[in-house]
Amino acid sequence: MEITLDKHAENEASVKIKLNEADYQPKVDAKIKEYAKKANIKGFRPGKAPFSMVKNLYGTSVLVEEINTLLSASLNDYLKAQEFKVLGDPLPVTEDAEQIDWKKQKEFEFEYRIGFVEKVDVSVDDTLEAKLYDIELSDKEVSDAIENIKSQYGKMTNPEESQENDFLYGDLKSEDGGFEESLSIPLSKIDGRSLKKFIGVKKGDIITFDPNKAIKGDLAEALGLGPEDAAKLSGECTFTVQNINRTEEAEMNQELFDKVFGPDQVSNEEEFIEKVKNILSENYKKEIKVFNEEQLKDLLIENTKIELPQDFLKEWLLKANEGKVSEKDVENEYPAYSKQLIWSLISNKVAEENDIKAEHEDVIEKTKEMIREQLASSGLASQMEDNMDMFVQNYLQGNEGRNYMQMLTAVQNEKVLDFVKTKIAPKEEKISVDKFKELIEN
CATH class of the missing domain: 3.10.50 (Chitinase A; domain 3)
Structure with missing residues (x-):
């Protein structure tokens, strides 16, 4: 077997794999012998048909299957050994594959196109200027929220x-x-x-x-x-x-308190106002946290030079989602996809260089936090806490394991951003709700 790499662009290349008979034939013969032991061919007892007859019947399909298995394993092993980071999946050059004569050829050559980034250099130090915001609630926000509640339950x-x-x-x-x-x-x-x-x-x-x-x-x-x-x-x-x-508008009385927060949670107007204020504050903390994190991501992306193989990735996205998306869909979604991909490369590099790891226990806790928030919005949090382990297990095992990987990635991203904050010493500023809304709009 011979594998060669041709870097014909800064971030695109071709990989050629040449196979001779010695690379694949032993495995093909072994597989045909297995077939022969079980083959049920008319005129012969099960497993007693001549090897040559079984080979004639199944040889081509076994050859194609074994070569594809060999190609996949060899290509993956080869790319893993390279220093560059492969993006997407290798795209086979199908024009060459269509010319193959599977019955007569002994030597085969296959070509794949790949997209990659050569290296990712991320600088995380106090030369990066960042600003993190915190929201100060005014009496107006609390008053408006209470008026909305009174109207909603009116x-x-x-x-x-x-x-x-x-x-x-x-x-x-x-x-x-x-x-x-x-x-x-x-x-x-x-x-x-x-x-x-x-x-x-x-x-x-x-x-x-x-x-x-x-x-x-x-x-x-x-x-x-x-x-x-x-x-x-x-x-x-x-x-x-x-x-x-x-x-x-509903009156500020026990009936309203119980409707909003449940029985025996609030007993007077002062407690009601304080609870509304606390909930508002928590909600805005979550929103400002997401906003600050996106600002930090943007800062790192802007200060990290990564050239993506744009044309290759667009073609790969189209083929990987064949029948589900159009070229126009890919064009429209590519900016968001490329930004997320660059952030993923940065996050992985910072994690690798600084031994930042997302542990299984972290994933469990983050999943519990997410589920509690969902249950709280429906007023079922306290009743469902006893079943939390079951909810967590069901969620993480769902979507063919992708939910677990998404939570693992989310945990790593949080840890990376927390690490970045300690290195760049961002300035902190308290802002009003109106100012926050203005920042989001801009």
Whole structure:
């Protein structure tokens, strides 16, 4: 067997594997002999057919199978021994394979295209300037959250006359007759200049307005329409009010406390406010943690020179997901894929150089943390804690083991980022919720 490597680009190469008869024939003959012992061929007792006859019947298929097995193992072993990092999977040059005469040839040559990165050099020191944020909650965020809760758990009523923030249900018709549908209009989405038309109306009243001018933001989203229907709403329309819907805020009492947090969790208004504040704070801590981590990843990616074999990877993604994605899909998704791939190379390199390892116990704890968060959102966390080990086991064994590998990668990434923080000494800054939202938008 002869294996040669031809680096025809900075990050792409061809691997050629030449096989002669001595490389594969002993294994082919051994496999045919196994077949001969079990072969049930007409005119012969089971296992008594001549070797030559069995070889004639099964020889080609066994040859193809054994050569493919040999190629796969030899190529993998060869690539593992190289210093460069192979990306994706080797792509066979199929034009050459189609010319093979499996019945007559004794020597074979196969070619594979590969994409790789030669080396990954990551600098992690205090020359990297980073900033980590922490959120300071104001009384306004807490107050807004409580108002939302009171509204969410409030009682629905149908008043005689509309007020601000009501919902009007009725028939909307375009003047040109191209649109007619019964729907609900949230008055909170009406522009201030048009709002007076919708205030003080009663059942049966008709309002004339231009939805594209009167409704703030996305018209389809505000009215619950599809893009095609929303496009039909042009110019003046009439809206005939059928009903007025209003949510009266829930009172701050024990009934509300129990509905929100469960029985015996909160006993007065002060405790309720404090619990809401704590939950808000925890939620924002999680959000800012994710934001800070993404900022650190971006910083490392920007300061690490890694040239990916872009054309090769796009072709590999298309072939690896054949029938599931189009060339356009690959083009659209490639920027996000390449960014994640570069981060993975950086994370693995930092972990390797600094002996950072994701242990099995870490995976278990992170999975428990994830499941507790999911259960908490449904209010079942405390009841399900006794079954936590079962939930963890079921999750990690699911998806053919990929869930476990994803959690293992997540743990390593967290450890790598924690290590990076200790090396680059990032500046810390406390910001408001509004400032945080502004940073996310930008």
